Amino acid sequence: MSTVSTTRAPARTVRTTDPRPRRSKRRPVRERQWPAYVFLSPWMIGAVVLTLVPMAVSLYLSFTDYNLFDPPHWVGLRNYREMLTEDPRYWRSVGTTMLYVVVAVPLKLGLALGVAMLLKSLSRGRGFYRSAFYAPSLLGASMSIALVWKALFNDGGTVAGVLDAVGIHTGGWVGNPHLAVYGVVLLTVWQFGAPMVIFLAGLQQISPDLYEAAALDGAGRRRQFMSITVPMLSPVVFFNLVLEVINSFQVFTPAFAISGGDGGPADSTMFYTLYLYERGFTASHMGYAAAMAWLLLIAVGAITLILFRTSRSWVFYADEEGR
Amino acid sequence: MVSTTHAAVGVSRPRDKGGRPPRPSRRAVLAVAAVGLSTALTGTLSACSAASGDTSGITLRFSWWGNDDRAARTEKAIRLFEKEHPGVTVRTSNGDFTSYLQKLATQAAGGGVPDVVQLDYRQISQYAGGKAIMPLDGVIEDRTIRTSDMDKDFLRTGTYQGRQFALPMGRGITGYAYDSAVYRQAGIPTPQPSWTWQDWAKANKKIAALGMKSPDGRHFTGANDGGGNEDVFETWLRGRGKNLYADQTKLGFTEDDLTAFWSFLNTLREEGAIAQARDTVQAKSTETSPIGRRLGAADFTWDAPFPGYTALLGENIHFAPVPTTGGHQGTYFKPSMLLGIGSRSKHPKEAAQLIDFLLNDPRAGDILGFSRSTPPNRKIAARVAKTLEGAEREIYDYAQTMEKYGLDIPPTAPPPGDLAIQTAFKRIHQRMIYGMATPREAAREFIDEANRELRS
Numbered sequence: 001m002s003t004v005s006t007t008r009a010p011a012r013t014v015r016t017t018d019p020r021p022r023r024s025k026r027r028p029v030r031e032r033q034w035p036a037y038v039f040l041s042p043w044m045i046g047a048v049v050l051t052l053v054p055m056a057v058s059l060y061l062s063f064t065d066y067n068l069f070d071p072p073h074w075v076g077l078r079n080y081r082e083m084l085t086e087d088p089r090y091w092r093s094v095g096t097t098m099l100y101v102v103v104a105v106p107l108k109l110g111l112a113l114g115v116a117m118l119l120k121s122l123s124r125g126r127g128f129y130r131s132a133f134y135a136p137s138l139l140g141a142s143m144s145i146a147l148v149w150k151a152l153f154n155d156g157g158t159v160a161g162v163l164d165a166v167g168i169h170t171g172g173w174v175g176n177p178h179l180a181v182y183g184v185v186l187l188t189v190w191q192f193g194a195p196m197v198i199f200l201a202g203l204q205q206i207s208p209d210l211y212e213a214a215a216l217d218g219a220g221r222r223r224q225f226m227s228i229t230v231p232m233l234s235p236v237v238f239f240n241l242v243l244e245v246i247n248s249f250q251v252f253t254p255a256f257a258i259s260g261g262d263g264g265p266a267d268s269t270m271f272y273t274l275y276l277y278e279r280g281f282t283a284s285h286m287g288y289a290a291a292m293a294w295l296l297l298i299a300v301g302a303i304t305l306i307l308f309r310t311s312r313s314w315v316f317y318a319d320e321e322g323r
Numbered sequence: 324m325v326s327t328t329h330a331a332v333g334v335s336r337p338r339d340k341g342g343r344p345p346r347p348s349r350r351a352v353l354a355v356a357a358v359g360l361s362t363a364l365t366g367t368l369s370a371c372s373a374a375s376g377d378t379s380g381i382t383l384r385f386s387w388w389g390n391d392d393r394a395a396r397t398e399k400a401i402r403l404f405e406k407e408h409p410g411v412t413v414r415t416s417n418g419d420f421t422s423y424l425q426k427l428a429t430q431a432a433g434g435g436v437p438d439v440v441q442l443d444y445r446q447i448s449q450y451a452g453g454k455a456i457m458p459l460d461g462v463i464e465d466r467t468i469r470t471s472d473m474d475k476d477f478l479r480t481g482t483y484q485g486r487q488f489a490l491p492m493g494r495g496i497t498g499y500a501y502d503s504a505v506y507r508q509a510g511i512p513t514p515q516p517s518w519t520w521q522d523w524a525k526a527n528k529k530i531a532a533l534g535m536k537s538p539d540g541r542h543f544t545g546a547n548d549g550g551g552n553e554d555v556f557e558t559w560l561r562g563r564g565k566n567l568y569a570d571q572t573k574l575g576f577t578e579d580d581l582t583a584f585w586s587f588l589n590t591l592r593e594e595g596a597i598a599q600a601r602d603t604v605q606a607k608s609t610e611t612s613p614i615g616r617r618l619g620a621a622d623f624t625w626d627a628p629f630p631g632y633t634a635l636l637g638e639n640i641h642f643a644p645v646p647t648t649g650g651h652q653g654t655y656f657k658p659s660m661l662l663g664i665g666s667r668s669k670h671p672k673e674a675a676q677l678i679d680f681l682l683n684d685p686r687a688g689d690i691l692g693f694s695r696s697t698p699p700n701r702k703i704a705a706r707v708a709k710t711l712e713g714a715e716r717e718i719y720d721y722a723q724t725m726e727k728y729g730l731d732i733p734p735t736a737p738p739p740g741d742l743a744i745q746t747a748f749k750r751i752h753q754r755m756i757y758g759m760a761t762p763r764e765a766a767r768e769f770i771d772e773a774n775r776e777l778r779s
Contacts, residue, residue, distance in 0.1 A: 176601065284428060284739070
């Protein structure tokens with residue numbers, strides 16, 4: 001389902017800037033559409049071969065006991081049933097992932113918005129700071145940064161040393177099942193640059209007239225923030241929120257690198273995708289892993305849908321004003 | 324994901340020259356969401372295997388895992404083989420263990436297992452059962468591969484359902500690396516092959532009572548906590564006359580056995596006699612183990628890595644047997660790795676010749692040395708042993724001593740699920756030492772998970 005909508009996405013996006021009302025009926029199909037498809041074909045072939053076909057195969061495998069060696073046997077809903085009713089690790093991985101999403105996403109977005117507002121008020125050097133804060137987003141997804149992170153938070157590492165000095169004895173975060181997940185959270189939050197840049201762009205597009213008018217009417221900074229910045233920025237907040245939620249559910253690399261690939265200690269960093277990988281490639285239960293991938297898709301899809309539903313009550317689109 | 328973000332913003336930007344701010348619309352967000360979601364699935368099944376090219380003559384593919392020393396020695400032996408078999412080219416590929424396993428699994432799925440392939444003990448049943456490697460009974464009967472100088476019981480480790488599918492390349496044995504200086508100081512006698520788990524517990528308490536400190540000021544304990552190590556548990560079990568697996572689908576022990584093992588270690592840990600939880604979870608190599616960090620006096624390990632301990636910690640480190648139950652030794656000679664032939668090999672005869680050369684040719688034996696533990700061919704092992712010294716001499720002598728002491732026959736290859744079960748063992752032990760489960764709860768959880776793994 002997702003691929004179909006992605007195919008159309010660019011066209012729709014362009015249409016939203018069309019001066020006509022959005023809900024107008026689609027224009028009649030034009031003649032000579034084929035040149036468009038010729039130009040699209042490299043992408044479309046890729047989408048079919050690399051996305052649609054693997055997705056279909058994955059859906060099929062999720063109903064089998066495929067183990068990489070023997071031909072897959074149809075087992076119906078067994079993988080799904082086992083996952084939902086018999087596997088305590090599955091639910092633990094769901095819990096760990098939810099905890100991560102619920103903690104990391106608001107922290108990251110809050111920090112991104114805060115820094116973006118500081119940068120906006122900066123009169124000089126904004127370009128420099130913007131790049132400086134953005135840099136971790138480029139680096140953060142890499143294996144090497146995750147390894148640096150691991151060294152920082154390990155027993156005998158810098159963080160443990162500093163905390164020891166102020167009397168908090170953690171013995172390193174990486175080896176402590178109660179703290180390990182927060183090390184990953186901090187690594188994610190540190191990469192707040194990407195949403196920050198988007199926030200900054202959004203902030204700069206709010207007309208200064210609005211603030212001026214509000215100031216004349218006697219609104220303080222706090223009031224201005226709540227009554228102008230928040231509503232005017234809400235589409236950007238929404239955009240960042242959806243992106244971060246989807247990405248966070250799929251977090252893999254930092255947990256893989258920091259735990260050495262086993263989601264440890266004691267499964268404390270065993271995120272959903274890491275567990276999926278372990279089931280598929282270490283334990284050779286490809287069918288089970290495929291079933292997990294589909295449930296993740298459905299769950300993230302559902303959460304995204306809920307976000308969209310609720311967004312109607314809090315996201316304000318300036319271009320929908322007259323509707 | 325950063326790129327996706329930009330793509331979406333970029334799409335709307337060119338049309339915005341008129342001044343409308345490029346604020347993402349609802350649909351733009353939806354589009355990006357869809358792209359983000361689809362990556363959830365495509366990541367899963369995108370690994371692929373490398374294929375080999377064809378040249379004139381015969382090309383054999385040979386893959387193994389191991390460190391640089393082993394790679395250099397293996398390459399050298401192969402050059403010698405090529406020289407003696409004109410027209411045969413051997414293409415090699417190697418990597419570290421974990422990525423090797425994953426790569427091989429993917430190759431097997433695509434029917435591309437190399438002609439000659441190094442396998443772990445745990446892979447035998449999976450690869451043999453999945454018809455990824457071929458039975459070798461024929462080439463053994465016609466003496467293309469000679470097995471007369473190898474131990475019959477040991478050869479059994481490469482069988483599956485009564486047929487020989489792989490041949491061991493080296494035989495390893497578990498042991499116990501300990502600091503003899505600390506043992507002397509605490510007044511503990513040199514561990515003998517018959518020393519018991521009770522002796523071991525007492526020794527650890529004595530060492531802890533010395534009140535020594537590690538370089539970073541931590542409490543110095545008697546040993547690492549072997550509770551997360553499936554090999555240690557197996558030795559413990561076999562000392563009591565049981566096995567890890569009754570057969571390919573059944574465990575050979577009960578919840579009570581595992582509870583007893585974990586409770587025993589749990590008490591010692593709580594008393595401070597063996598390594599603490601935070602040190603156990605980070606012990607992933609010789610350097611990060613308690614003994615390697617000078618936090619403890621001993622470590623459960625294997626013979627092949629033992630020379631690494633003396634290299635790191637000095638000549639005081641010696642190699643002792645794993646403790647017994649009433650003198651009944653549970654350790655056994657285990658294939659450290661095996662050689663098999665890919666079932667779709669186009670040149671099974673030449674592949675068999677290469678295997679025979681690596682296992683039985685004295686010159687190959689000299690080149691390979693003990694890089695894969697003790698060679699299974701007795702004559703070659705004895706020949707190579709003459710040149711050994713130091714730690715390598717010690718592990719060779721250790722193997723001789725253990726053989727004379729008398730060990731039970733080794734079990735057959737563990738079921739395919741053992742790779743996952745082994746990591747479960749470590750993980751559930753971690754839950755226990757961090758107080759997230761009692762020994763009995765942990766044992767029950769492990770048994771449930773292992774049974775589920777064996778059933779599927």
